[in-house]
Amino acid sequence: MTPRAGSSAVEVVGWSPAGGLRVLDQRQLPGRVEYRALATIAEVRDAIATLTVRGAPAIGVAAAMGLAGCSRDLALDALARDAAELRAARPTAVNLGWALDRVLDAARHADERVRREAMLRAAMRIRDDDVAMCRAIGEHGVALLRDGMRVLTHCNAGALATAGIGTALAPVYVAQERGLAVEVLACETRPLLQGARLTAWELTQAGIPVTVLTDGMAASLMAAGRVDLVIVGADRIARNGDVANKIGSYGLAVLAKHHGVPFVVAAPWSTMDLTSPDGGAIPIEARDPAEVTHLAGTRVAADGAAAYNPAFDVTPHTLIHRIITDRGVHAPPFFLAPDAGALPPPA
Amino acid sequence: MTPRAGSSAVEVVGWSPAGGLRVLDQRQLPGRVEYRALATIAEVRDAIATLTVRGAPAIGVAAAMGLAGCSRDLALDALARDAAELRAARPTAVNLGWALDRVLDAARHADERVRREAMLRAAMRIRDDDVAMCRAIGEHGVALLRDGMRVLTHCNAGALATAGIGTALAPVYVAQERGLAVEVLACETRPLLQGARLTAWELTQAGIPVTVLTDGMAASLMAAGRVDLVIVGADRIARNGDVANKIGSYGLAVLAKHHGVPFVVAAPWSTMDLTSPDGGAIPIEARDPAEVTHLAGTRVAADGAAAYNPAFDVTPHTLIHRIITDRGVHAPPFFLAPDAGALPPPA
Numbered sequence: 001m002t003p004r005a006g007s008s009a010v011e012v013v014g015w016s017p018a019g020g021l022r023v024l025d026q027r028q029l030p031g032r033v034e035y036r037a038l039a040t041i042a043e044v045r046d047a048i049a050t051l052t053v054r055g056a057p058a059i060g061v062a063a064a065m066g067l068a069g070c071s072r073d074l075a076l077d078a079l080a081r082d083a084a085e086l087r088a089a090r091p092t093a094v095n096l097g098w099a100l101d102r103v104l105d106a107a108r109h110a111d112e113r114v115r116r117e118a119m120l121r122a123a124m125r126i127r128d129d130d131v132a133m134c135r136a137i138g139e140h141g142v143a144l145l146r147d148g149m150r151v152l153t154h155c156n157a158g159a160l161a162t163a164g165i166g167t168a169l170a171p172v173y174v175a176q177e178r179g180l181a182v183e184v185l186a187c188e189t190r191p192l193l194q195g196a197r198l199t200a201w202e203l204t205q206a207g208i209p210v211t212v213l214t215d216g217m218a219a220s221l222m223a224a225g226r227v228d229l230v231i232v233g234a235d236r237i238a239r240n241g242d243v244a245n246k247i248g249s250y251g252l253a254v255l256a257k258h259h260g261v262p263f264v265v266a267a268p269w270s271t272m273d274l275t276s277p278d279g280g281a282i283p284i285e286a287r288d289p290a291e292v293t294h295l296a297g298t299r300v301a302a303d304g305a306a307a308y309n310p311a312f313d314v315t316p317h318t319l320i321h322r323i324i325t326d327r328g329v330h331a332p333p334f335f336l337a338p339d340a341g342a343l344p345p346p347a
Numbered sequence: 348m349t350p351r352a353g354s355s356a357v358e359v360v361g362w363s364p365a366g367g368l369r370v371l372d373q374r375q376l377p378g379r380v381e382y383r384a385l386a387t388i389a390e391v392r393d394a395i396a397t398l399t400v401r402g403a404p405a406i407g408v409a410a411a412m413g414l415a416g417c418s419r420d421l422a423l424d425a426l427a428r429d430a431a432e433l434r435a436a437r438p439t440a441v442n443l444g445w446a447l448d449r450v451l452d453a454a455r456h457a458d459e460r461v462r463r464e465a466m467l468r469a470a471m472r473i474r475d476d477d478v479a480m481c482r483a484i485g486e487h488g489v490a491l492l493r494d495g496m497r498v499l500t501h502c503n504a505g506a507l508a509t510a511g512i513g514t515a516l517a518p519v520y521v522a523q524e525r526g527l528a529v530e531v532l533a534c535e536t537r538p539l540l541q542g543a544r545l546t547a548w549e550l551t552q553a554g555i556p557v558t559v560l561t562d563g564m565a566a567s568l569m570a571a572g573r574v575d576l577v578i579v580g581a582d583r584i585a586r587n588g589d590v591a592n593k594i595g596s597y598g599l600a601v602l603a604k605h606h607g608v609p610f611v612v613a614a615p616w617s618t619m620d621l622t623s624p625d626g627g628a629i630p631i632e633a634r635d636p637a638e639v640t641h642l643a644g645t646r647v648a649a650d651g652a653a654a655y656n657p658a659f660d661v662t663p664h665t666l667i668h669r670i671i672t673d674r675g676v677h678a679p680p681f682f683l684a685p686d687a688g689a690l691p692p693p694a
Contacts, residue, residue: 030649154563186652188639190537190561193647196640200652211653214537214639215563216501216595220660223597248563250570251602258601292535292561293543296643300540302377305533305547306558313567 010202012160013053013062015123021069023053023062026160030201038062041070041082048089048096051192055161056235057130057268059090060099064126067103068119079107091283092244092312094236095270099126127163133268134164136326141171141231141266143329144322145182149228152185152218155246156198157233157266167266168231169199171324176208184210185227187218189246191291191309215248222259230256234267234323241317241334242279243267247310253319262321269325272335279314287311357549359507360400360409362470368416370400370409373507377548385409388417388429395436395443398539402508403582404477404615406437407446411473414450415466426454438630439591439659441583442617446473474510480615481511483673488518488578488613490676491669492529496575499532499565502593503545504580504613514613515578516546518671523555531557532574534565536593538638538656562595569606577603578671581614588664588681589626590614594657600666609668616672619682626661634658 010033013023021038027050028034036052038044044066047053053062063086071082083100090096103122110118145151157168165173175182184203189195196212203210213221221227230252236244243249243265256263276282289307293299301307323330357380359371368385374397375381383399385391391413394400400409410433418429430447437443450469457465492498504515512520522529531550536542543559550557560568568574577599583591590596590612603610623629636654640646648654670677 031646187563188537188648190535190563193642196648196652201649204649204651209653210649211655212639212648213655214594215561216534216537216598217655217657217660219598219601220594220657221655223660247561247567251563251566251598254566254602254605255598258605292559295540296645298643299378301535301543301559302548302551302557304551305543306556308558308560308564308568310564310567313564313570 010159012058012163013065013127015065015069015120021062021065023047024160025052026054026198027052029160029197038066039070041066041085044070045085045089048086054194055156056093056095056233056271057133057162057167058160059093060095060270061123061127061130061163063096064099064103064123067100068116068123074107074112074115076108079104090285092235092285094273095268098270102126130162130268131164133326134162134166134170137167137266137268137324138165138170138174140326140329141264141324142174142178144229144262144264144324145171145175145180147180150183150185150226152187152221152227152230152252153199154187154195154232154249154252155189156194156202158199158202160198160202161233167268168233169203170266171231172208173206176206182208184208185221186210186212187215187248187252188212189248190215194246218252219255222255222261227259227261229262229264231264231266234265234271235312236276236282237265237267237272237323238276238278238282239272239274239335240278241320241323241332242282243315243317243320243323244279244282244284244312245315247313250313250315253315257319263319264322264324265315265320266324269327279316282314284313285311357506357552359405359510360412360474362412362416362467368409368412370394371507372399373401373545374399376507376544385413386417388413388432391417392432392436395433401541402503403440403442403580403618404480404509404514405507406440407442407617408470408474408477408510410436410443411446411450411470414447415463415470421454421459421462423455426451437632439582439632441620442615445617449473477509477615478511480673481509481513481517484514484613484615484671485512485517485521487673487676488611488671489521489525491576491609491611491671492518492522492527494527497530497532497573499534499568499574499577499599500546501534501542501579501596501599502536503541503549505546505549507545507549508580514615515580516550517613518578519555520553523553529555531555532568533557533559534562534595534599535559536595537562541593565599566602569602569608574606574608576609576611578611578613581612581618582659583623583629584612584614584619584670585623585625585629586621586682587625588667588670588679589629590662590664590667590670591626591629591631591659592662594660597660597662600662604666610666611669611671612662612667613671616674626663629661631660632658
């Protein structure tokens with residue numbers, strides 16, 4: 001996978017009139033590159049809930065294409081029910097709902113005979129916008145990178161999480177295009193190991209050096225002066241700049257602050273939730289404790305032990321050095337007004 | 348396993364004249380409780396290197412019993428070579444070497460005809476001292492616990508890591524004896540999951556409530572006010588109180604400081620390395636990267652991705668609230684003089 005011209009050579013989510021909707025089954029990576037066809041709303045919902053397709057932007061694209069392509073009944077109330085079912089698949093990522101609203105809006109403005117075409121056009125536009133958004137994040141964010149930098153990231157906010165070159169990894173791909181040597185340190189990201197399985201895979205495919213570490217190793221690498229910058233993605237950003245992202249991100253932000261390492265968030269502007277004044281308002285998905293107590297189907301934690309499994313944590317804006325969006329590189333104070341137009345100028 | 352009178356109902360390391368040396372194979376827990384007989388120095392070394400037996404105090408006991416029981420040639424120079432082989436099995440734990448020195452010392456003071464008996468007596472004394480040491484840590488450390496506390500720990504510094512009721516977990520066992528309700532939060536501790544596999548197992552066996560979390564979840568639990576105290580063990584403590592312990596401990600110490608949660612280390616006095624002025628002098632074992640890139644024999648990180656795997660990190664004394672040893676609960680400033688007698692009075 002060599003990302004070029006703002007798009008990725010691996011199709012994470014795809015639609016064709018003949019083949020319908022298909023998604024890359026990310027649960028099988030890095031062992032197998034396998035696609036899964038999704039024919040019904042229930043199948044799309046399950047693919048999102050089981051992390052067959054994951055990453056906030058990719059979820060938005062898949063849900064949009066799913067609603068546009070897999071809905072059986074195109075009456076507006078039936079579409080609203082289908083959208084609600086998809087929306088409930090994962091509660092934290094805000095652009096899941098945002099993408100569905102865009103497709104519903106297209107449906108509302110189209111006569112029922114041409115409604116599916118209008119919805120599909122809206123979904124394709126979301127995908128194309130996502131490709132452009134990734135590219136913009138990369139072009140803006142590359143200003144933070146210098147030759148020889150070692151960038152630590154968490155989970156996967158790369159090409160596999162989007163329709164384009166990713167969010168957190170977009171500046172790294174653009175840096176590569178510009179001939180800068182950037183090395184990525186990938187936290188493996190338990191419980192589901194998206195760092196080891198996905199980030200390491202897409203970066204090695206692109207020829208970018210990557211080293212995997214367990215989540216508990218980041219602190220000692222920072223103490224040794226071996227991390228120059230932390231970049232993570234975001235599933236939802238509150239109006240004050242608080243960021244919900246994969247569990248473990250908040251701890252990395254605290255560690256980064258302690259060691260004087262800049263902590264940067266990269267996400268599309270559609271990740272912004274103008275209805276949440278701060279991180280306390282963001283719902284955090286609790287996933288099945290078996291993801292923690294079991295590995296590859298085998299129980300590793302003793303019978304009788306309980307387990308926590310929140311999918312996300314919230315990093316307060318006070319720990320965030322910059323937020324990169326498709327609109328620019330934003331410095332604190334973040335997003336003072338609910339009106340996006342009041343955004344402070346990029347740093 | 349109900350720890351009573353300072354000893355554990357599970358025998359982690361055992362010796363009998365008829366059966367020789369046997370160790371509980373901790374790699375098989377929690378799935379199977381299986382013992383492994385060790386007949387030669389090479390087998391003892393391998394059992395330590397592969398973490399069949401692990402935990403700094405338990406390693407010391409196993410090495411002492413191994414040298415005393417499995418050496419073929421009782422000439423002093425041959426014993427010194429056997430001891431060197433065992434010492435090299437793991438470089439960080441200081442009481443591995445300390446225990447071997449005690450057995451070698453017993454050998455030096457005994458005529459060759461009664462040398463094995465003298466060495467075995469020394470090894471048994473190390474085991475008995477370890478049982479008493481754990482009990483003393485528990486009795487001293489319980490002063491830091493109160494009814495209803497939620498204690499976060501990392502890796503396994505419990506009964507399975509010692510011949511007795513553990514180090515970090517000893518105060519928890521003593522609290523239970525005294526009728527205090529203490530809940531343990533066990534970081535799973537990647538890569539080898541000693542928290543999920545061992546700490547959760549021994550605590551559920553003892554009827555103590557335990558909840559497993561991935562290493563990246565600790566920060567958000569602290570932010571939510573759900574952690575009252577962190578207690579970890581130590582593989583080596585430098586003269587200024589810097590502590591080498593399982594990778595991830597240092598990050599927890601930084602997080603604890605940020606959240607105002609006391610960070611406490613519990614270890615036998617034999618863990619003290621008076622020859623290391625500070626943590627920078629402690630050798631850190633680098634283990635096989637495959638422990639990180641593979642799970643249950645299956646590669647999870649992409650081919651071509653590198654991996655870090657330091658077994659330990661160093662927590663500077665400035666982040667440590669108390670150090671519990673068998674001599675008492677020590678408050679900063681730690682261990683001002685190389686002479687143990689100059690230890691400041693316990694807090």
